[in-house]
Amino acid sequence: MKVLLVGATGFTGKAVLRELLAKDHQVTALVRSKKRIDTIHPNLRVVEGDVTNQKLISQAMVDQDAVVNCIGKNKGSEPDLISSMTSRIIRSMKENHVLRLVALSNVGAGDSFKNQPWLFRVVLLSTILKWLQLLIEDKNKMESMIRQSGLNWTILRFPKIENRKSRNRIRISADGKGLSFGISLEDCANFIVAQLEDKSLWYKSPSISN
Numbered sequence: 001m002k003v004l005l006v007g008a009t010g011f012t013g014k015a016v017l018r019e020l021l022a023k024d025h026q027v028t029a030l031v032r033s034k035k036r037i038d039t040i041h042p043n044l045r046v047v048e049g050d051v052t053n054q055k056l057i058s059q060a061m062v063d064q065d066a067v068v069n070c071i072g073k074n075k076g077s078e079p080d081l082i083s084s085m086t087s088r089i090i091r092s093m094k095e096n097h098v099l100r101l102v103a104l105s106n107v108g109a110g111d112s113f114k115n116q117p118w119l120f121r122v123v124l125l126s127t128i129l130k131w132l133q134l135l136i137e138d139k140n141k142m143e144s145m146i147r148q149s150g151l152n153w154t155i156l157r158f159p160k161i162e163n164r165k166s167r168n169r170i171r172i173s174a175d176g177k178g179l180s181f182g183i184s185l186e187d188c189a190n191f192i193v194a195q196l197e198d199k200s201l202w203y204k205s206p207s208i209s210n
Contacts, residue, residue: 002065003027003065004060006051006067006068007071008029011163012161012185016070016192016193019192021043027044030056032049047059052085060092061092061093065098067098067100067102068196069103071086082139083139086142089101090149093149100152100153101146103146104158105156106139107179107209108176109136109157111176154201154203157176161182162182162183162184164185167187170210172208182210
């Protein structure tokens, strides 16, 4: 499958890139700087430039079968970076007749928020996790756009993604209940890539953990 990966240089995006290539997908990575891609592979094409530029996104979208959106935020990022990028991605997908979208979100976004522990919702988000509250607000905007897009979408909500070995077990929660506090990076990347050819979670936004 020909896959456009957005956010390929981030913590999760790098792992997703490795997994896409390991599964023999043909990957186009849209990045600000090629220097941040340390992978050389015959199935990898890197498109470099201003990743917020609509024209560049549309150029990268040509002849793709699917999009994996792993856009994240760094210190100093615009508050609406994820939702504004998602808007441009959706527009380019429609222009190029690309229908399949897998998007990375967070546990606590959308309807999973009400099922998170009281301490997390009422205390932590308004104090030491204010950065996460802002991220979730942007993810909420992103999720709403995706649901209204008319695309074949899957939104995957993850808790803390941890750089540790795979546990080879996944817990899928439709409502955000019953999760552990984290998921290994490898398990996360494997699950994301598997959704490209698995229709069981189309038009759904489950929460996923180990």
